[in-house]
Amino acid sequence: MAELSFASLIERKPVKVDLEGTPVCVTKIGEEIFAIADTCSHSDASLSEGDVTDFKIECWLHGAEFDLRTGEVLTPPASIPVETFEVKRIDDVVTISSRKSAKG
Numbered sequence: 591m592a593e594l595s596f597a598s599l600i601e602r603k604p605v606k607v608d609l610e611g612t613p614v615c616v617t618k619i620g621e622e623i624f625a626i627a628d629t630c631s632h633s634d635a636s637l638s639e640g641d642v643t644d645f646k647i648e649c650w651l652h653g654a655e656f657d658l659r660t661g662e663v664l665t666p667p668a669s670i671p672v673e674t675f676e677v678k679r680i681d682d683v684v685t686i687s688s689r690k691s692a693k694g
């Protein structure tokens with residue numbers, strides 16, 4: 591589990607968060623927070639360094655786009671979706687956790 595402050599997040603400016611050794615890309619859009627794997631499924635690029643448009647994030651290295659809500663690939667060259675993580679928010683505290691561990 592990783593925690594961060596909602597107030598510290600900047601609209602559509604992803605940040606990389608360490609979740610027990612796994613890098614996670616966390617993006618704020620309005621009042622919502624989305625968390626997907628930070629490592630692009632195409633090669634070894636950090637998605638949090640990419641640009642966000644609508645609910646899409648574009649990998650800076652070769653331009654693949656992923657849906658921040660589902661992790662699905664929207665634009666090649668990536669073809670494999672990225673993992674999504676569970677996000678909970680209580681006031682200013684945002685908690686990111688693995689969906690796998692949440693299921694036990």
Ligand code: FES
Binds near residue numbers: 632633649651653667
């Ligand atoms: S590393 Fe992301 S599109 Fe190639």
